[in-house]
Amino acid sequence: MKTVSTLLLFGATGDLSHRMLLPSLYGLHVDGLLPADFRIVATARSKFDDAAFRASAVDALKDHVPADFFDDAKAGEFVSRLSYVPLDATQRDGFDRLAEKIDPAGGLAIFLSTAPSLFKPTIDGLASAGLTGEDVRLALEKPLGTDLASSREINDAVAAAFPEERTFRIDHYLGKETVQNLLALRFANSTFEPLWNSAHIDHVQITVAETVGLEGRAGYYDSAGALRDMVQNHMLQLVALVAMEPPANFDATSVRDEKVKVLRSLRAIGSDDIATHVVTGQYGNGAVGDQPVGSYTSELGKPSSTETFVALKAHVDNWRWSGVPFYLRTGKRMAARKTEIFIQFKCVPHSIFASRGARTQANKLVISIQPEENIRLLVMAKTPGLDRQGLRLREIALDVAMADAFADARRRIAYERLLLDLVEGDPTLFVRRDEVEAQWQWIDDVRAACREAGLEPRNYGAGSWGPSAAIALTERDGVHWHD
Ligand SMILES: NC(=O)C1=CN([C@@H]2O[C@H](COP(=O)(O)OP(=O)(O)OC[C@H]3O[C@@H](n4cnc5c(N)ncnc54)[C@H](OP(=O)(O)O)[C@@H]3O)[C@@H](O)[C@H]2O)C=CC1
Numbered sequence: 001m002k003t004v005s006t007l008l009l010f011g012a013t014g015d016l017s018h019r020m021l022l023p024s025l026y027g028l029h030v031d032g033l034l035p036a037d038f039r040i041v042a043t044a045r046s047k048f049d050d051a052a053f054r055a056s057a058v059d060a061l062k063d064h065v066p067a068d069f070f071d072d073a074k075a076g077e078f079v080s081r082l083s084y085v086p087l088d089a090t091q092r093d094g095f096d097r098l099a100e101k102i103d104p105a106g107g108l109a110i111f112l113s114t115a116p117s118l119f120k121p122t123i124d125g126l127a128s129a130g131l132t133g134e135d136v137r138l139a140l141e142k143p144l145g146t147d148l149a150s151s152r153e154i155n156d157a158v159a160a161a162f163p164e165e166r167t168f169r170i171d172h173y174l175g176k177e178t179v180q181n182l183l184a185l186r187f188a189n190s191t192f193e194p195l196w197n198s199a200h201i202d203h204v205q206i207t208v209a210e211t212v213g214l215e216g217r218a219g220y221y222d223s224a225g226a227l228r229d230m231v232q233n234h235m236l237q238l239v240a241l242v243a244m245e246p247p248a249n250f251d252a253t254s255v256r257d258e259k260v261k262v263l264r265s266l267r268a269i270g271s272d273d274i275a276t277h278v279v280t281g282q283y284g285n286g287a288v289g290d291q292p293v294g295s296y297t298s299e300l301g302k303p304s305s306t307e308t309f310v311a312l313k314a315h316v317d318n319w320r321w322s323g324v325p326f327y328l329r330t331g332k333r334m335a336a337r338k339t340e341i342f343i344q345f346k347c348v349p350h351s352i353f354a355s356r357g358a359r360t361q362a363n364k365l366v367i368s369i370q371p372e373e374n375i376r377l378l379v380m381a382k383t384p385g386l387d388r389q390g391l392r393l394r395e396i397a398l399d400v401a402m403a404d405a406f407a408d409a410r411r412r413i414a415y416e417r418l419l420l421d422l423v424e425g426d427p428t429l430f431v432r433r434d435e436v437e438a439q440w441q442w443i444d445d446v447r448a449a450c451r452e453a454g455l456e457p458r459n460y461g462a463g464s465w466g467p468s469a470a471i472a473l474t475e476r477d478g479v480h481w482h483d
């Protein structure tokens with residue numbers, strides 16, 4: 001696919017645009033990665049002219065770009081690429097005016113950073129203004145539906161104007177450097193892959209813990225909950241990357257073909273499994289660090305049974321992963337911000353050191369995605385000495401901090417990579433329709449089973465690691481969460 005010369009940004013005045021998209025585009029501009037003639041046409045309902053929107057974009061950059069990366073002159077150059085067209089996406093008449101701002105010959109990437117309820121009217125408006133031709137590609141932000149049925153409706157509306165190869169579904173976790181590094185770790189090294197299976201791996205843990213609460217998104221979050229907000233998309237993508245077979249190439253079809261096989265192999269959780277496989281929670285009063293924090297319902301301002309935490313035991317039912325539990329947990333207002341993949345290997349089959357009184361522990365691989373980005377392999381080593389009182393072994397860490405290993409590389413916002421791939425037409429790090437639908441299928445089954453079993457969120461103190469039942473979920477298998 002060719003590089004396009006225009007980005008059309010819907011929802012340009014919104015939070016995501018201000019915090020992530022404009023700063024990412026600025027980063028690409030500063031690094032010289034945008035074509036010289038590249039233009040960004042921004043749109044939303046608010047009444048700005050070009051100059052006023054550019055001024056608001058500079059303000060957003062000042063607020064959200066790290067101070068040592070913000071530069072007045074560069075920001076001025078960057079915003080000269082921007083123009084603004086006020087438009088209500090639910091009204092067809094504004095789209096022709098929008099089309100006049102766009103050079104069709106250079107190709108167009110459209111980014112919908114708006115509520116999903118606007119996707120269909122927006123696509124209809126784009127089609128009526130001739131903005132869906134073969135040089136046009138469309139990127140969509142999550143949430144892509146609230147269940148499989150609504151996700152299919154969105155996908156059908158998109159497919160009516162944009163074929164799959166021109167549809168770019170965002171999961172911003174795929175834009176994170178350390179998430180991509182998981183693929184490098186697995187498939188650019190010969191060390192791990194022979195061990196990456198049920199013969200050598202005891203279990204996998206994936207944790208996405210956040211310290212933040214609702215952050216001004218109460219309406220959306222209360223209707224979604226942790227299972228749909230985080231597990232349906234980001235966490236299942238992490239599961240797919242950990243569990244997939246080696247793709248033949250690092251290209252969109254090969255990678256996504258392998259991911260979808262994993263997603264389709266997830267074992268459905270039924271209502272009889274709920275007690276042993278799912279724990280949900282909602283935070284009560286507590287403290288994150290030394291900051292007192294009110295309960296979810298006090299933040300929300302009304303009673304709610306929405307889960308702000310979920311822990312699950314999942315299985316990938318295929319040859320490679322038979323019998324290996326994948327423990328997943330995510331929550332708001334937890335003790336620390338931590339996104340981590342933890343691989344627990346099996347113990348050595350026989351310890352030659354046991355007769356000398358030494359205990360061995362199984363190896364562990366800890367892939368920290370954020371806020372620290374590092375890879376740590378925990379292995380056994382002999383404690384130095386003459387062993388007069390018996391031989392002692394100790395767990396030591398082979399530790400690589402990405403920030404040290406790649407000290408000269410700027411840490412980028414995930415959206416920088418995704419926006420550049422959109423502009424250049426590389427869909428490898430975007431989610432294909434069959435993946436999204438397989439993810440929804442599994443989540444719909446979990447939700448139906450939770451309803452049938454009458455599962456209610458348990459209370460956990462803000463600033464903790466979730467309800468104690470989440471600890472029991474793994475402990476009954478003899479497994480401890482890696483905190
Ligand atoms: N913020 C975040 O961190 C994340 C957001 N998302 C998703 O991305 C999408 C955007 O999120 P966010 O920026 O936070 O939302 P906001 O509510 O902050 O922004 C919504 C944007 O849509 C515009 N808009 C609303 N109604 C219309 C309309 N009828 N026609 C044209 N434009 C309209 C608004 O501008 P105006 O009022 O001027 O029209 C604004 O620019 C949402 O679906 C959200 O769930 C996903 C992941 C993270």
Ligand SMILES: O=C1O[C@H](COP(=O)(O)O)[C@@H](O)[C@H](O)[C@H]1O
Nearest residue numbers: 142172210212229230234339370
């Ligand atoms: O998509 C979402 O992700 C964020 C967490 O993203 P991260 O990059 O900070 O890990 C989450 O806070 C939000 O609720 C969810 O919608």
